[in-house]
Amino acid sequence: MIPGNGVGGVVVEVGNGVDEQLLGRRVVTGTGGQGGYAKRVAVDAHGLIAVPGAIAMDAAVALLADGRTATALFQAAGVAPGERVLVEAGAGGAVCSFRWPALPELW
Numbered sequence: 001m002i003p004g005n006g007v008g009g010v011v012v013e014v015g016n017g018v019d020e021q022l023l024g025r026r027v028v029t030g031t032g033g034q035g036g037y038a039k040r041v042a043v044d045a046h047g048l049i050a051v052p053g054a055i056a057m058d059a060a061v062a063l064l065a066d067g068r069t070a071t072a073l074f075q076a077a078g079v080a081p082g083e084r085v086l087v088e089a090g091a092g093g094a095v096c097s098f099r100w101p102a103l104p105e106l107w
Helices: 057-077
Strands: 006-010 026-030
Touching: 006 057, 026 057
Parallel strands: none
Antiparallel strands: 006 026
């Protein structure tokens, strides 16, 4: 078993029936919980998310899961402007680099 979920990179090959315009594109996606630490992975093209050139690939992969979780928690908490939030154990890296507009005083 190869662990890992979030992956990112450049599309180097597509299967039958998949749009060839994906070739060469920078993308991220999830693997379903296994194989994310492999050098190459085969994934469903429908789950690909394009990564703009201005975003580092490691940051894009971190935001795929950790950033999505942090954003959902932030929204669920209903934080209002002026309130403070303690983000504890943001080990994935995305939590620390993710900028929340409601909390500008932290940056």
